[in-house]
Amino acid sequence: KAGVTQTPRYLIKTRGQQVTLSCSPISGHRSVSWYQQTPGQGLQFLFEYFSETQRNKGNFPGRFSGRQFSNSRSEMNVSTLELGDSALYLCASSGTLDTQYFGPGTRLTVL
Amino acid sequence: GENVEQHPSTLSVQEGDSAVIKCTYSDSASNYFPWYKQELGKRPQLIIDIRSNVGEKKDQRIAVTLNKTAKHFSLHITETQPEDSAVYFCAASRRRSSASKIIFGSGTRLSIRP
Numbered sequence: 689k690a691g692v693t694q695t696p697r698y699l700i701k702t703r704g705q706q707v708t709l710s711c712s713p714i715s716g717h718r719s720v721s722w723y724q725q726t727p728g729q730g731l732q733f734l735f736e737y738f739s740e741t742q743r744n745k746g747n748f749p750g751r752f753s754g755r756q757f758s759n760s761r762s763e764m765n766v767s768t769l770e771l772g773d774s775a776l777y778l779c780a781s782s783g784t785l786d787t788q789y790f791g792p793g794t795r796l797t798v799l
Numbered sequence: 800g801e802n803v804e805q806h807p808s809t810l811s812v813q814e815g816d817s818a819v820i821k822c823t824y825s826d827s828a829s830n831y832f833p834w835y836k837q838e839l840g841k842r843p844q845l846i847i848d849i850r851s852n853v854g855e856k857k858d859q860r861i862a863v864t865l866n867k868t869a870k871h872f873s874l875h876i877t878e879t880q881p882e883d884s885a886v887y888f889c890a891a892s893r894r895r896s897s898a899s900k901i902i903f904g905s906g907t908r909l910s911i912r913p
Contacts, residue, residue: 721901731843731888731903744900778842786831786892788901790842 690715692781692791700797706767709794713760713781719743720762721788722754725776734777737762766796774798801826803891805904813912818879820907822889823871829891832865832872833901838885846887847874876909884911 693712701707713720721744722734733746737756756762760781766773776795780788802825812818824832830851835843849856849863849872856863860879865872872891876883886908892901 723903730905733900733902736900746900787833787845787848790835790844792842 692779692789694777694779694791694794696794697792698795698797700799701769702799703769703771705769706765707769707796709764709766709777709779709796711762711764711779711781711791713762713779714783714789717781717783717789718760719782720756720760721780721782722762722764723778723780724748725778725793726774731778734764769798771798801829801891801900801902803889803902803904805889805907807907808905809908809910811910811912812879814879814881816879818876818883818909820874820887820889820909821871822873822891822904823869824891824902825870826891826893826902827870828893829870831892831901832863833890834861834863834874835888835890835903836885837888837906843888879911881911881913884909 695710719738721736724732735754736744740756751767754764774797776793778790778793780790782788804823806821833848834846836846837843847858847863849865860877862875886906888906889904890901
């Protein structure tokens with residue numbers, strides 16, 4: 689099976705802009721989770737989608753949102769970007785056994 | 800709220816020696832504990848996991864132990880090799896429960912000295 693893919697891999701934006709990141713899970717996986725990874729903060733959970741519904745949510749402001757499509761592909765949107773949003777954004781998909789498989793990540797730089 | 804504490808944050812061991820990373824979780828209903836390894840510039844990858852009905856699991860040079868009473872679990876790497884250098888994350892979740900999310904520890908940067 690093909691692994692989890694994310695696009696784009698790198699992104700540079702300026703403060704105030706918005707950005708949309710995409711994640712395609714492993715075929716057959718219905719759960720997609722998003723994480724923000726920064727050097728000092730480890731893996732911070734953003735949200736999880738399952739069958740097009742947000743099932744869990746982390747402690748991030750409303751500027752961070754997501755959605756999932758009927759084919760399980762998921763998008764994450766960040767509006768009104770701030771310098772502190774610069775990070776590696778990872779998505780992970782899981783099937784019935786709950787093990788999470790991570791994508792390569794999108795490195796977002798906010799200038 | 801749910802929390803996973805991981806120690807130490809950095810660890811340096813001589814090649815061939817053993818390394819131990821410890822995690823403590825707060826949610827007593829957690830029943831699934833995976834460990835991930837993230838090499839520099841790469842994605843986290845699952846290396847071993849343990850369910851709450853098992854006290855210990857081993858896979859070649861790596862092993863994980865779980866103490867449900869104390870709510871802590873540990874990763875043991877024996878006969879360390881240079882390729883073991885990476886950041887390791889522990890995590891805890893309630894398996895197959897829609898009411899809980901997987902919580903990660905803050906990571907341990909393991910360096911293997913030649």
